[in-house]
Amino acid sequence: MKKYQKTAIAVLSTMAMLLVPIQAAFADEVATTTNPSTQEVQRLEAQGIDLFAQNPLKGYFEGGYSTDIYLRGNVTIQFYNNALGEYVINFENMSGNVVKSARVVASNYGLQSITIGPLNGYHKIVAYSPTGGGGEYKIYY
Known part of the structure; x- marks a missing residue:
């Protein structure tokens, strides 16, 4: 039974390690949005x-x-x-x-x-x- 538990933990750990780069790739996409600067917003609001x-x-x-x-x-x-x-x-x-x-x-x-x-x-x-x-x-x- 312990061998089965060790194997299951090893498989889950491997899957988690494989998913980390995929999550990081999506995080890059989401993090690259740009918001207008405060000065740009103030300039446009003044207009x-x-x-x-x-x-x-x-x-x-x-x-x-x-x-x-x-x-x-x-x-x-x-x-x-x-x-x-x-x-x-x-x-x-x-x-x-x-x-x-x-x-x-x-x-x-x-x-x-x-x-x-x-x-x-x-x-x-x-x-x-x-x-x-x-x-x-x-x-x-």
Whole structure:
């Protein structure tokens, strides 16, 4: 019985020693991610750019500009309309120029959705409701 135990321990030890280099290889892959430096984050935040923005972002009709968002591809805007009529959504680049504009004509109440794109680079979103009554919209990017 002792011989069996010694053999089992030897086999388990050998397997553990073989797995150590594999674990180390995966640890190298995980450890090589780079985070932005504190100075880089502070510089971008001073410009009003949020590196760690969450998806989806909330925006508000007549609420001014959204957070600066780095976009790559299509963007979907969703909202529940509180008024009937035309909702306007403008995408502006960092120079303040309107790059894309979208209009949603709400003829009934409920979830409204529009996809715009492609957009690349940093943008701000500003949106207007037909009555100026405000409301919230979500930005999926």
